Amino acid sequence: MKFGTKVIHAGVQPDPTTGAIMTPIYQTSTYVQAAPGDHKGYEYSRTHNPTRTALQQAIAALENGTHGICFASGMAAVDAVVKLLKPGDEVISTFDLYGGTYRLFTQVFAAYGIKFTFCSLSDIEQVKSKITSATRMIWVETPTNPTLQIIDIAAMASIAKSAGALLVVDNTFATPYLQTPLDIGADIVLHSLTKYMGGHSDVVMGALVVKDQPLAERLIFLQNACGGTPGPQDCFLVLRGIKTLHIRMERHCYNAQHLAAFLSNHPKVEKVLYPGLANHPGHQIAKQQMKDFGGMISFTLKGDRIQDALTFLSNTHLFSLAESLGGVESLVGHPASMTHASIPKAEREKSGLTDTLIRLSVGIEDIEDLKEDIDNALKAI
Numbered sequence: 001m002k003f004g005t006k007v008i009h010a011g012v013q014p015d016p017t018t019g020a021i022m023t024p025i026y027q028t029s030t031y032v033q034a035a036p037g038d039h040k041g042y043e044y045s046r047t048h049n050p051t052r053t054a055l056q057q058a059i060a061a062l063e064n065g066t067h068g069i070c071f072a073s074g075m076a077a078v079d080a081v082v083k084l085l086k087p088g089d090e091v092i093s094t095f096d097l098y099g100g101t102y103r104l105f106t107q108v109f110a111a112y113g114i115k116f117t118f119c120s121l122s123d124i125e126q127v128k129s130k131i132t133s134a135t136r137m138i139w140v141e142t143p144t145n146p147t148l149q150i151i152d153i154a155a156m157a158s159i160a161k162s163a164g165a166l167l168v169v170d171n172t173f174a175t176p177y178l179q180t181p182l183d184i185g186a187d188i189v190l191h192s193l194t195k196y197m198g199g200h201s202d203v204v205m206g207a208l209v210v211k212d213q214p215l216a217e218r219l220i221f222l223q224n225a226c227g228g229t230p231g232p233q234d235c236f237l238v239l240r241g242i243k244t245l246h247i248r249m250e251r252h253c254y255n256a257q258h259l260a261a262f263l264s265n266h267p268k269v270e271k272v273l274y275p276g277l278a279n280h281p282g283h284q285i286a287k288q289q290m291k292d293f294g295g296m297i298s299f300t301l302k303g304d305r306i307q308d309a310l311t312f313l314s315n316t317h318l319f320s321l322a323e324s325l326g327g328v329e330s331l332v333g334h335p336a337s338m339t340h341a342s343i344p345k346a347e348r349e350k351s352g353l354t355d356t357l358i359r360l361s362v363g364i365e366d367i368e369d370l371k372e373d374i375d376n377a378l379k380a381i
């Protein structure tokens, strides 16, 4: 089945009791049993819920996995993956990572004896040099949040395999419309469904997708045992959101490509980070592993003055100043003080996350209006 058909049909079927074409919101915590253990597959909604089951099947199908496992937030999904490990185990990752993921690694799990090593994941030799006999996981975002580096998934998979480690790919920025990491060697795909998958900035949720039965069983166990599960109404909203994922992503990519070109030629702009630009260091790998280049752009201003960045941020009107990304409406953010404030300055600057970096989540509005909005805010500097 092709992607545009899958987003609409995978995982869902008319409701068996009424024929309702849309999966109902099963707003129930429990299910009546005819006798102890004699039930219809549902016992308690932390463990299973029919609306969640439909969403989990749909997401698994989109990522070419066998199991989708949903959580109450992207962070709850990250939490479940790290709980596969035990004290003494090591994870290799990078500073160029969502600030909340870095915070969970360094301020929660480090205290439980799990070791996190941060390096440049675009430097394959550096990654190999960090492998030890305790390495159990390589943790990748690609494109990265917020400097939009492209990490070679197949190369990371081969390093992980030879070390006997799992490769985790946070696919939030790309979505399965642009890349399916399980097909090129990843073991676990992670999503903040809050972003492009939900697509409408009206829900917070996360998911994991795997294609290995024992790994799925352990993650499903952790989902139920730790209990960070989403409610059925949120699952319904994401199910509805993903029906238009392919159409929204096409427009996000189209708008971002045009806006990146516009910014690149603007006299007040220093550097544009967008993998769709031919001068982006990860452009060739992006072309190989992605269908298009996504809807996120980061850039810096000439002169590198924080005041200029703040002036820009308070002068956009269609781009709203807010955390998050991936909704139909355009957002602008200042990672150093917002989404990535929990990463110490010296560490975030190692991957180019300076105090003047501005991040755009380019929405699906008309490109001419978006260009005009950015141009006006640049003129205000």
Ligand code: P1T
Pocket (backbone or CB within 6 Å): 073, 074, 075, 076, 098, 100, 101, 141, 145, 170, 172, 173, 191, 192, 193, 194, 204, 205, 206, 323, 324, 325, 339
């Ligand atoms: O916000 P939540 O649904 O818990 O997802 C966490 C998360 C995980 N992975 C990536 C790549 C993310 O970008 C996020 C959340 N990011 C933002 C809120 C942000 O504005 O970057």
